Amino acid sequence: MKKITLSSLFFLLVFGNLVAQQEKGITGYNNWLDTWTDFKPNNANYEEPTQILTGNISESTTLTKRNTYLLLGDVFVTECATLTIEAGTVILGDYKTKGSLTISKGSRILAEGNPTDPIIFTSNRADKKPGDWGGIFILGNAPINTFGKVASLNYGLNPSSTENISYGGDNTNDNSGILSYVRIEFAGKKTKDFGNFSGLTLAGVGLKTEIDKVMVSYCQGNSFNILGGEVDLIKAVSYRSNKNDFNFNYGAQSNLNNSLAIRSPYISSPDGSRCLYVSSYDLKEDADSSKKETNVIARNMTLINVSDDLKSDISVGLVQEAIFIGPDVTFTMSKSVISGFKPAVIFDEKIVINNENLSKIKFEYSYFNNCKGNIFLKNHTNNDDLESWYGSRAFDNVYSKGPDSETFIDSHDSRYPDFRLRINKIIASNDLFDDEEDD
Known part of the structure; x- marks a missing residue:
C-alpha cells in the first residue's frame, strides 16, 4: 500500500509539472502558434491567380481552396451578402492596384481556416514587402462615440456608394462574421492623404463577430485597428508591424485575450509605434461625451521587443514604449508580460495623476522585464508617484531582468517560436538598467 501511495504521488508531481502553465503572458498547455502561423512569409510561394475579385460582391x-484569388483594386462585399472562404484558400492583394477587401455594414465574412489549413491574405509580388496591398476592413452596426450614430472610413477607398464605407449604429451584438486561423501579410499600403491602411480594421463591429487566431505580419500600418464597436480578440498575433500592433479608438469596448505582439526596433515607424495604443478620440471636440469612452481589458498578453542589442538600440532611440494610454479611457492589463521597451508604458500628458484617473487605468499581476523604466507620464522624467501606485502589493506586479532565451520557452525558433514564459523563471530584481542611467 505504501509503494502504491508513493508511486501515485510521484506520478502526480511529474504530471503536474508537465501540464503546468505559467499564468502570466500568453498561455496554453501547448504552443498554439504551431502550424498555422508563419514567421517567414516571404519564403512562401503560391499559385498564380485563377480568379479575380473586383468591384462589388x-x-x-x-x-x-482549389482556386487562388486576386484582389484587384478596392473590393466591397455589399447588399447584406456573405463572403464564405474555405480553409486553405489563398487570396492575393494586387500590388499595382493596392487591392483591398471591405465587408460593408450588414454583410458578413465567414473565413474559417484550421490549424493545418489557414486562410492566407498576402501580396502577389514575388519579393513581398510591407505595404504591398491594402488590407481588410470589416464594418459593423455597433456603437461608436462620435457625434451621430454613423461615420465613414476616410482612407481614400473608392466605393460605388458611400453606404459601403459607413460604420456604426446601435446594435452591440451585431454579427459581421468569423475570422479564425487567418493570416494577413504585407498589407498597409500608404496613401498620400490618409496615411497607411491597417492589416485588419474592425469598425463598429459587434460582439457576435468572432476574431480568433488571426496573425497580421509585416504590415506597413497598424496590424489591428479597432474603431468603436464591441468586439473581442482572442489569440491575435501581430508580428513586425511598422505602426501600432493593436490600435483602439472611438469608444471601442474590447477584450484582448491571450494575444501576442512582437516588435522589432529596426522596422518600427520613427513617428510613433506601440504594441497597444489606446485612445477615445483623435480630437476631443469630435467625441460625444454622452457616449462610452474606450474601454480595453487586456489579459494574458505578451508584448516583446526582439533586439540584437537592447541597450544599444535604446541609446540610439530605436526603442519606444510598449503601451500608450490616451485621456478619457478605461484600461486594464492583467497577467501579462512586457519585455524590452523604453519605458513599458506612457500616459498622455493630459492625464491628471490622481486617484480618480488612476482607478481607471490598472496594471495588475503583470511582469515587467528588461524595460528602461516602467510607467511614465509623457514628457515627465519623474515617475515616483506612478511607481509607488503600481508597485504596491495590491497590484502584485513583478519587475525583473533576463534574456529572452531564459525568459521564454523558445523565442529563437525561426519557424514556430514559443513565447510562453518558462515555468518558475520569474525572479524579482532591479531593472536591466541602473537607476542613474534612467532619463
Whole structure:
C-alpha cells in the first residue's frame, strides 16, 4: 500500500509539472502558434491567380481552396451578402492596384481556416514587402462615440456608394462574421492623404463577430485597428508591424485575450509605434461625451521587443514604449508580460495623476522585464508617484531582468517560436538598467 501511495504521488508531481502553465503572458498547455502561423512569409510561394475579385460582391459567394484569388483594386462585399472562404484558400492583394477587401455594414465574412489549413491574405509580388496591398476592413452596426450614430472610413477607398464605407449604429451584438486561423501579410499600403491602411480594421463591429487566431505580419500600418464597436480578440498575433500592433479608438469596448505582439526596433515607424495604443478620440471636440469612452481589458498578453542589442538600440532611440494610454479611457492589463521597451508604458500628458484617473487605468499581476523604466507620464522624467501606485502589493506586479532565451520557452525558433514564459523563471530584481542611467 505504501509503494502504491508513493508511486501515485510521484506520478502526480511529474504530471503536474508537465501540464503546468505559467499564468502570466500568453498561455496554453501547448504552443498554439504551431502550424498555422508563419514567421517567414516571404519564403512562401503560391499559385498564380485563377480568379479575380473586383468591384462589388453583392451576392453571397464562396471562395474555394482549389482556386487562388486576386484582389484587384478596392473590393466591397455589399447588399447584406456573405463572403464564405474555405480553409486553405489563398487570396492575393494586387500590388499595382493596392487591392483591398471591405465587408460593408450588414454583410458578413465567414473565413474559417484550421490549424493545418489557414486562410492566407498576402501580396502577389514575388519579393513581398510591407505595404504591398491594402488590407481588410470589416464594418459593423455597433456603437461608436462620435457625434451621430454613423461615420465613414476616410482612407481614400473608392466605393460605388458611400453606404459601403459607413460604420456604426446601435446594435452591440451585431454579427459581421468569423475570422479564425487567418493570416494577413504585407498589407498597409500608404496613401498620400490618409496615411497607411491597417492589416485588419474592425469598425463598429459587434460582439457576435468572432476574431480568433488571426496573425497580421509585416504590415506597413497598424496590424489591428479597432474603431468603436464591441468586439473581442482572442489569440491575435501581430508580428513586425511598422505602426501600432493593436490600435483602439472611438469608444471601442474590447477584450484582448491571450494575444501576442512582437516588435522589432529596426522596422518600427520613427513617428510613433506601440504594441497597444489606446485612445477615445483623435480630437476631443469630435467625441460625444454622452457616449462610452474606450474601454480595453487586456489579459494574458505578451508584448516583446526582439533586439540584437537592447541597450544599444535604446541609446540610439530605436526603442519606444510598449503601451500608450490616451485621456478619457478605461484600461486594464492583467497577467501579462512586457519585455524590452523604453519605458513599458506612457500616459498622455493630459492625464491628471490622481486617484480618480488612476482607478481607471490598472496594471495588475503583470511582469515587467528588461524595460528602461516602467510607467511614465509623457514628457515627465519623474515617475515616483506612478511607481509607488503600481508597485504596491495590491497590484502584485513583478519587475525583473533576463534574456529572452531564459525568459521564454523558445523565442529563437525561426519557424514556430514559443513565447510562453518558462515555468518558475520569474525572479524579482532591479531593472536591466541602473537607476542613474534612467532619463
